[in-house]
Amino acid sequence: MIKKADNLNMFIAMLIKLRQTEFFKLVKPTLISIFPFVLLGSFCQMIRLNLFTSNGFLVSVLGLQHWALTNRGIDELMLSLTKLINATTVVMAAFLVAKKYTQVHHCESRLSGGTAALSLLFLAAHYTDDEFRFYGLILTTQGLTWAMILGFAVGIGFRFLGRPARRAKLKPGDVVEEAMSEVLPIAMIVIIIVLLKIGMGQLNFASIGTHLTGQVQQLIANSHFKVIWLLLMGVFSQLAEFLGFSGNLWNNIDQSTQIINLNAALSKHSALHVPNSENFHNLFVIFGNVGGQGMLLSLVVLILLVGKHKNLRNLSRLSLLPAFFNLDGPIMVGFPILYLSTYLIPFVFAPVVNMMLAWIVLALHLIPAPVYPIPAGTPGILMAFISTGGDWGTLIFSLVCFGTSMLVYYPFLKLEEQLLDEFHMGTPLAEVNQHEN
Amino acid sequence: MKISRKILLIGSLSVVIVLLAVMSGQWAKRNVQALETQQASKLSPIIMVPGSNASQNRFNQLVTELNQTSQEQHSLLRVLVHKDNSLSYSGAIRANDNEPIIVIGFQDNKDGFNNIQHQAGWFNHAMQALMVRYRFKNVKIVGHSNGGLISTYALEHTLKSRDLHIKKLMTIAAPYNLNDANSHGETAMLRSLVTYRTRIPRDLTVYSVAGSQNFNTDGLVPLYSVLAGRYVYQGQVRHFTELTVTGSQSEHSKLPQNSQIIQLIKNFIVDED
Structure with a gap:
């Protein structure tokens, strides 16, 4: 118990150091x-x-x-x-x-x-x-x-x-x-x-990218533990996004299997049993993003529900509408997620937890695979619903993913609030407002 | 106060999500349905066009004989295009028939280049209506006599649709140079067909079948007139093949019932599988 507290203190100390x-x-x-x-x-x-x-x-x-x-x-x-x-x-x-x-x-x-x-x-x-x-x-x-x-x-x-x-x-x-x-x-x-x-x-960044994608595709195709690789790809994508690289590096990696899935679903009139339900698109692009990039919408809603800081709440209110439509700019810059912050861990792992949940429900055929195309700018929370052809069970599962992400973010929100209260070491917008209060 | 605000937030979020879900769910269902129809449009009819003075019943016997000698049973739909563009249908396409035969006949089926141009317009009108009605995206066309000329003229001038892919065309005893037996003289129609040949889709496969009772005519159309089709198609389409059928029933008007020609349609026009 003491050790755990020590670890936490070390983490806080590290965050403070970074902010200094x-x-x-x-x-x-x-x-x-x-x-x-x-x-x-x-x-x-x-x-x-x-x-x-x-x-x-x-x-x-x-x-x-x-x-x-x-x-x-x-x-x-x-x-x-x-x-x-x-x-x-x-x-x-x-x-x-x-x-x-x-x-x-x-x-x-x-x-x-x-x-x-x-x-x-x-x-x-x-x-x-x-x-x-x-x-x-x-x-x-x-x-x-x-x-x-x-x-x-x-x-x-x-x-x-x-x-x-x-x-x-x-x-x-x-x-x-x-x-x-x-x-x-x-x-x-x-x-x-x-x-x-x-x-x-x-x-030549483009050829490096193509080469890397080819390698990854081969690796996954030959692997017995496909889902492990997919989860690692999710982690990598999120880290890249966090560091300011393009996070959607692999969002098109499944184009060919997606077409096979779509055709299978169209001819069977159901997406419940498609040949490749376990792929990066289904697990990460759809279910890893039901709250937008890094499930940030769940953090926004979490702050609006239980956040104690007026400034964080104000930021969240401003960011709610864009975040609903997957536009994470205001949160990335305002909180800021973009720069090293308390939220690195949940930003990376909230989508990964969703990927695992999605893998389970897809493997058990509890919901159809998200195979159908969706309009541009579809809100994350509705992506899975629309790409399963309007399956209500899938919408409920998306909401479950959303709630799970709120739980993942919760301890880190508390930590951030602690930093604000005890050390006045908050993130820019929040801290400046703090002084004004 | 605080609690009520939270309830307000959750409430309004749920209302927005449910409202959008109901609307987008309908869109999604429509979208899936559209995609399914699109995929299901394996429907690839054989369109048959009769010649002058022939009705939409011209190919009844051909279809009967075709069905007698094959496992696939093609259903037969006959369409009559009236002068005012209205359509009357007889016969029907069977529900799970992927390759029905649709005969498009014209109320005004008189001969002559002038009327061929009118008929090509009516033909296009009927095709557009059929595409909407049966949702097919590709067809094979068989034209007998002037029917072959109407098809050719339509390919060059009227049959314009990005959604329609014409896989193959067979013209049977089509008098590309009308009844002019002279291999050097060009009728105005042939000149026009050759002038606009570049508008014919390049990925088309074309068969031109001639009948021959003796060495130079099928009794009505001179062999040279049929062979003049090469000036229209050769070098423009992907494949152009000329065939000459002789022997019994090789007289012009008997050609659609000619067993050799039925065999050719079966081999070259009917889809494999």
Whole structure:
């Protein structure tokens, strides 16, 4: 019993230590600054997917296809707005972290933020055929962690290359001298970024991904313990998402078995017995996400039900609607899940617990396999229901998964509240509000 | 106050979920049904088009003989297209028959290029109606005499549907150069058919069957007129095969009952399995 308490204390101590690191201190004000933008981006995306996309959820379900709004032009307009809001958010994050770093270290520079923004855009862009193309991943909220790390690194560059000693000697009128003192760090950083980009160009990420996927497919096909591999893939996907890589690395790995399943279900008029009910799509993509990515909706609902902190509750209220439609941006940035936090463990394991439950009920043929296609932007809680052709038992099972995830998140919510109460070491938005109370 | 707020949250969430579930459940059921029909559209009829002065009953004997000599029993539906595009049906497609024969006849079945163009329009109209009614996505077409010309003209001009795949076409004694026996002279119709040949689907397999009583005619249509089909199809479609049937019952109007031709339909047009 004592040992258990010790372990818990060690865990708390570790979390506190992490939150005292310089990086986290810089991240805090940055995340607060960008939160409204992230919220705006999520609402735009939600509205687009549900009202303007011709195969979107509400459009399909309410039969709005012939409505004037589901128009390709407007859809593309909204998509471009959403993507630009996300891109601007990420560029701003890099800018703000770099700026703040130079402020904290008294080597304040007019251009540290601008250089961080330039570096990020340069890494994300690709100029070809007389036009710019951007690697989507870097400029989405998924790339936020990396953008902030980049901003941090640029800040360090300015601190050590900016010759603050020389600048300190400058007289108030030496405008040209002052401006020129920034040339060296900017040039050096640009050179480093160019080298980094050349290095990145050497790695063919797409072929590595294809190769990895092929290997994994083979491994699973030959394995006697298929479900173990599937669970490990779930863990890996969640960790990747948490670290800011694309978590849906393997979401299309089952395309061919999905078609076999679909055809079998269509010709038998039932999805109860399909050849490959035990696959990554069924277990992870559907049941691992019945509360959105990482089952975050269950955390939101949990906080609204039993959360003691007004600020966490306010955050949850704002995030509820986007989270219902699987848009986790506000939670990822606001709580923040995105950055190392108390919620790493439940974020990874709540979906994995669901995968195990789903494996059992599918193996026992208690529910049909989720084989039918679903509209874009279908809320997680309804995904399984719709992709089983509207099986009510499956909806009930989805709710059971949802409740289980709330139980998985509960101890970690309590831990976070303890950190807030006893150590004032909460997550950015929550803690700032704490002081105001 | 606090408790009631929680109840409100749970209540409103449940109402939203149930409401959306009821609506999306209906959508899901419709979607599954649509997918099932789509998959079930293994239905692949053989469409038969009679020639001029022949009715929708033209192929009755052919179908009877086809069914007598094969295990698969093809049901027979006859459609008459009136001048005003209205359709009258006789016969029926049996419920589990994946390869019924549908004969499309025309009220106005007169000869001549002008009327062939009209008939191709009526043919297309009937096809569209049949596709909606029976939900098939692919067909085989057999056209006798001018029926072969109507099919060809329809392929080039009227029969336009992304949802319809024409697997095979057999024209029997189709006078591609009308009754012109001269292998060098071109009628306006042949010129038109050749001009627009590039509109014919490239993945089509075509058989052109000629009948021959002597060395140059089936008694009505000159052999050269039938063979002129090569100028339309050869090099444009995936496979183009010309066959000449001789012997008893190789007279033009007897060709649909010719046992050789029935055998050819069985071998080349009827789906295997």
